[in-house]
Amino acid sequence: MTWYAIDTWIVVIGALCAMAAALPGCFLVLRKMSMMGDAISHAVLPGLAIAFLVTGSRASFSMFIGAAIVGVLTAVFTQWISNWGKVDSGASMGIVFTTLFAVGLLLIVQAADHVDLDPGCVLYGAIELAPWDIATTWTLGGVQLEIPRAALVLGSVFLFNLLIVIFFFKELKIAAFDPDLATTQGINANLMHYLLMTQVAVTTVASFEAVGSIIVIAMLIVPAATAHLLTDRLGVMLILAAGLGAMAAGAGHLMALLLPGWLGFESATTSGMMAVATGVFFLLAWMLAPRYGLLTKTLTTKRIRHSRELS
């Protein structure tokens, strides 16, 4: 196996995506809205299609705006249906995103003559190709660095999410743990909800343009859940989730390079492997976490039973 500069960029892009997603992801996990990332990433299809039909171009920015708007609308519709119709929030989410996905599919098929929009590329993305799309060249200490567009975009999204989390840390925290308390403290819990949804939508859209939606769904939830098993402090959880996500990006790409060779296959998808890597980390935490891991729990139960038998 040889490691090229491209491989470094793939890992950097994956890690930026992971860190950008982990920040809102922690709040999704805490607010029991984990499926929102999945819903939004499917539902943005009509946004992409309409943006294309209106502007007639595949310029990323208009697509980005269109998709982000539909992403936030997914959250709005879900809220409406579960509030007005008294439908279970999971079910209303399912209804909204499948319907929007169907609308998007219809629009794409109808416009198939002059649109080259493949639903497949939305799902899988092409992180392997992302480093080739160079946005600018920076010179750092005499070394020329060609910065891929994906790194630039995901880096900005990461900064955007980071700034929001830093500025609204207290508000997001209270709104996540106790919306009623937040309201009595004069914090608009609804506003915080939609701020979070905007973050999720922007992150999802920006990520799948560069790296595919599987990575982003996994990176939103899985590292955050892993971190949730490792700590009780929100600040630590955010940092852990971002770090674990970044590590999973590296491990995933390494696995994608090594695994096919070992098994005698030609190649494996990096984005899928990154998702699997987050899963492996979660599995480890689930079993071995110092406090909430299965092993610790079993040992503690045993010890308690033992001491009870003695007494």
Add this chain to the structure above:
Amino acid sequence: MAFEWPGLDAVWRVATLQDYNTRLVVLSTFILGLASGLIGSFLLLRKRSLMGDALSHACLPGIGIAFIVMSLAGGEGKSLLGLLIGASVTGVAGVGLVLAVRNTSRIKDDTAMGIVLSVFFGGGVVVLSLAQPMPGAQAAGLESFIYGKTASMIWNDFLLISGVAAAVLVASLLFMKEFTLLAFDDSYAQSQGWPIHALDVLMLSLVAAVTVVGLQAVGLILIIAFLITPAAAARFWTNNLRRMLVLAAVIGGVSGWLGAAVSALLPRLPAGAVIVLVAAFIFTLSMFFGSARGVLKRSLAQRNLKRKVGRQHLLRAVFELQEASFCNTVRETPPNVSVAFDMLLNKRSWSPQQLRKLIRRAAREDHIEVFDGKTLRLSESGFGEAARTTRNHRLWELFLITHADIAASHVDRDADSVEHVLSADMVRELEEKLDTRHLPASPHPIATKGAKA
């Protein structure tokens, strides 16, 4: 974009299922809709609607692995049965993992589903990318499991779907009682010794079966809709489980049938997407017009209750003023005298506008005879209603004092919220308990805002 409307004869041909292919597709989606509506209802009531989502994504690695294993074993890589078995195995494993994570860690249901969904799907993509260069991978149409290939269904697909639908129907009927208990009160079921984990696995296996056969018929995303939307739509029309099951199955069936027919009639409309949109349309109609829990029905009921409460508050306030102006002797009905608007205004925390509105509505209902802006007088029927309302209020207050040990100074607010919903039976019961047939005096001094000053 040229768009041709189909002629009447084309509509007739589709409606009467004359083409072999159309007949197959329409019947298959109809049956699939029936089965998924049925099992989806239990999922909805168990608040597990998105389980179909996690499950269908978790099927992907199984399809890939089955293909690779079958190819390496030298067999036909695209044997449908083999692929479906592979899909079921990882699908059920995914569901098992969701339950395991949820039951053994602090991770909640939704996050567990999200983890399984994304990790399994990621794994599936990896496996498919491994399988892609293998001979026959393109031909096997592994991709079609994600988007569905409704239009090209064959006789075997139809048989498969019918078989699974029949199994779901039989199992739902056999385990009706168990599933119902599980859906409404699982902790009670557990305390009664029901094997709830086994029942959960059974229910989710049925969901898995529907999902797996649905996957290749309508696609991954659209089978999720099939499991959720008809059940949620049916819920608006009834509070009775059996009726809901039948209705959900019918809505699912009709969506499948209409969607497939429309897709057969018009060019370039993928059946899966049209089916989802038909179901979503039925859902929207149900949400607004549903006869049991529809938005319209509920807001109407809410408005009626609000008006009733307003009317009763007004009448009781008038009655209490009449009482105060007449005498202090107990158990005597005051005469129906005129009451000043300003006095009335001080009785409750209502604004002059609100009070005027209440009075106008009461006048329209013939409860008020005269209102000249300054004073008002009740009509015969209004006075009767006022006496009855006041009596109910006081009966409840007395009940609270004598039977619930609540201090006399606190009962007014409590009674305020209950008096509007006292039924005739309850009033009779109160009369018996309190041994009074008359209008009792108020157990506490009746305050007005003006009186305090």
